[in-house]
Amino acid sequence: MLKKKNIAMVMAAASVVTSVAPVFADVTKQDEVIRTEGIQAFVAEVEAKFAVKYSDVVENAANVRNTHAYAITVGGTKTIVDKIAVGNEATQMTLAQFKDLVNGMKNGQAVDVKIANQGHEVRDGKVYKSGIPQYTVDTLNSAVTALGTTKTINNKVYTIDSTKKVISDKEVQYTLNFKNDTTKEVEYTATLATGDKTLNFESAQIVNNKLAGFEKSDYVELANDPANDIEKRLSKSTESTVNASTLFDGVKLTQAGNELASSTFEGNNYATTDDNTDRLPVEAANKASLINVVKENEKYEMKLFITNKNLVKSISATKSLTKDGDLSEMTIESSSKAVLEALIEKLDAYAPQTEAGLISGVNRFETAVEVSKARFANTADSVVLVGENAVVDGLASGPLAAAKNAPILYSKKDSVHESTMKEINRLFPTVKNKTVYIVGGEDIISKTVENELANKGLNIVRLAGDTRVDTSLAIAKEIGTAAQADKAFVVGYNGEADAMSVSSIASYKDAGRVTPILVSDRSGLTEATKGYISKEGMNNLELVGGEDVLTANVKSQLDAMKKTSTRVQGERRQDTNAAVIEKYFNKDADGNDKVYADNVYVAKSDVLVDALVAAPLVSKDNTMQPIVLATKTLTEKQEIALEKVVQGTVDKTTLIQVGDGVLKTVMNKIAELIK
Known part of the structure; x- marks a missing residue:
């Protein structure tokens, strides 16, 4: 029988609609x-x-x-x-x-x-x-029945021949032929359908001594007709039809099949019905009841309801109709019954390779809040606030958050998101000596937001510049000399992903000091950035990314300043991510351990909003931890680097996904590589 799947990372946690308690009674189809x-x-x-x-x-x-x-x-x-x-x-x-x-x-x-x-x-x-009034199915049926098969109109007898066409349970149409019994001529044909204005069959229209129609009924006060x-039931779900070969190649589950197997689902019970009115309890499912014979030896199907196991149901689980908790309805087709039976066996035998942790919410705001809760169980000293669409401004925020003992949260431009404000209130039971650092200018987070927070009695510090280069300098200066190391990471102007790869390392407190992330123009460091590096006595600079984001001129500038610089890079963002992991978390050339990885964090590589807020997690236990950037696949270089990750000092390295969107197959592969 099919087993119920309980994988925490399948889907972000969700809750029922709280402002309206759903009542599911009227929608039945x-x-x-x-x-x-x-x-x-x-x-x-x-x-x-x-x-x-x-x-x-x-x-x-x-x-x-x-x-x-x-x-x-x-x-x-x-x-x-x-x-x-x-x-x-x-x-x-x-x-x-x-x-x-x-x-x-x-x-x-x-x-x-x-x-x-x-x-x-x-x-x-x-x-x-x-x-x-307009005809409904009932009133139209009644009107035609009352009309009968013969009617005397204008002293003439007419035979009425009626033809009924059923369109749906709420739509019918009649064609009425009025034939003069004397001349045998059909003088008038009426076509009546649901939704048409009702006719008064006692008020005929006569033209040239022939029946030409009927007057419409009199005006009446109209009322609701149930x-x-x-x-309608509005369902945040999808439906699809797939061929079994998409899920199962005849020997093993495909990537899509593994994704399905790791989800939570119920099967339609074809043993009792084929019209979606009964669902099998998953524990009782079996091949015979799951498979529907559409046409013997030609077409077979089974229907699965993939559900959000974290969503509290508001409707009886005995109904098959789309309901609270349904994420999608999948019909799986095959020309072979044996193939579907084999697929069921594979789904039944599926065992997840990892019980990875998941820190996630239903959107970027709530994911940031969940990360904050994971890092700060009680209170925090500060909060770093970044614009919801301004990852480029926030890319240098990781070490700031670590230095200020703060989470990174997201804000809308003109208002603080409800989830964000609730988390700020939780972190700050008292506002005395509490600070919110707003990253970015007023075009990213407006003065309205600043005033809203200031009116709560919070200290507000805005860190912004004309460009992301200037903003990163403002952040570094706010961290302060005493709280930062005598080194820095340098990332390119469009090096958001590169910054995310080193953000957890930059946020690690080495002797209480974090490593700032400085943003450079592609062609070279600005005079302001060079001046800051000199003033702060930063002697070691690590360039993150290839020469397509940081040209050789950047290194030449640092050489001229008598600064030591190295470069960590890859051909693409995930390969740069691999290079960072290899440098900091693999053994050195002599086989000695570099840094133990007690946790490995994973976030999407295509959309970086989750990776951005993950950086402060590493400062919880003051240990350096890698962040893997991957969505649908790992690159070969990432796989090589992860396989060599030095295991943590605890029993085993813990794998934690931050935010939704990373395929289960990717998580399984990472778990396999770091075990």
Whole structure:
């Protein structure tokens, strides 16, 4: 049977929608589920319908005018209103709150939305409560039944021949032929469908003594028809159909198969149903119940619901309909039943190669917060605040954070993110002598944010310059002579990844001193940077990156200043990362240990927001630890360097992933290399 997988690093931790307690009762069909890619379009539809209000006209009752023509309910408990009435917070929400709720949904979350037309008609651009009713399935069926098969109109008898076309459970169409019994001529054909205005079959239109149609029904006050309500489940999930060969090559699981095997999933129970109304408890799954025979000897399939095991469910687990916790619905197809059976056996036998730790949140703000909590269980002396999209400004922030006993957190340009502010409040139970270092100019983090924090009584220090070169100098100066070593790392103007590779090393306190990271123009050091190096007596400079980011002129400048400089580099960012790991964490030429690696941290190599905030982790135990930059693959040089990493002084080196996005296969490979 399939075993439940519990791998902590599969997915960032998530929680249920807290502002609306979901009630899952009305949405009962899979085609009523709107997945991730369609959610924003549906939100736009909600916004458009919410904007429809009854016009201020005499035809509308006074208590109806300027009220909403659609009642929109979220989660079965809250109605969207213009303004929440005092005391109705539990049953009302604004449109802005609804949009925030949807935008804040985490992977695997779901919430139901119901749009009920209160009854309205638009005429000449105005919205009326009264109008001509529209046919529903029930009213159209009833109207045709009541009409019968013969009818006397204008003293003539007509035989009515009706043909019904069923389009869906909410759509039908009738074609009615009215044949004159005397002339045997079909004088009029009516095509009626759900949504059409209702007709008054007692009020015929006669042209040239022939039946030409019927008048529409009289105006009535329109009311809600539950049959026409729009009921959708918004699910932060995806669905896909894959061939079994994508997951299994006939002998072993592919990379995609390993990713699936390391996740948490449930299987559709085809033994009891083939319409997604029952899920097998994973512990009870077996081949016979998991495989559906679409066409014997030609096509077989099984359906898996991949879930977020960290997400608390808000709906009965006995239902197969997309629900809270579902990340994706995967249909796996094959022309061979035996292949699917073999795939099930491989999934069943899968054993993860590593129980790597995971420090992650659902976005960069919350990942930074989780790193902060891992580093600072109680309080901190300071906080380093970096713009959410300003990794280039923050690339020199690692040693600053270590020197100031601070985490690195992210901020929006014009406001402090809710998660960030909550973490600042946790770190600073009292604001006395507490400092927030803002990295970057006001175009990155505005004066509004600075004032917001200052108004809390915090000391604010902004570290910024006209360029990232100047910003790195400002950071180095803030660290101060007493807190920094007589050496520095020099990275290129576009060397963000290079800076991340050395950030943990730069943040390591050697005799209480960190190593600053200085940014250089590609062509050479600025006069300000050279002056700072001389003033601070920095005699050893390490250039990080190849000559495509730091030209030979940089070394020539340092040679002219009588400074010792070395270069650590690779052909690409991951190879430079490998070179750094090899230099600091492999044995030397004589076979002696350099630095013990008790922990190895891994973060994405393509997007560096997680690697940036990881640097302060190494200062927790004042030990130098490597950061591996990898997303989908390791380079050959990274593999060689990791295989030679000197093991920590504890029982074994601990592997920790910072942030989401690193493939499980990459983590397994690293675990294999450092074991």
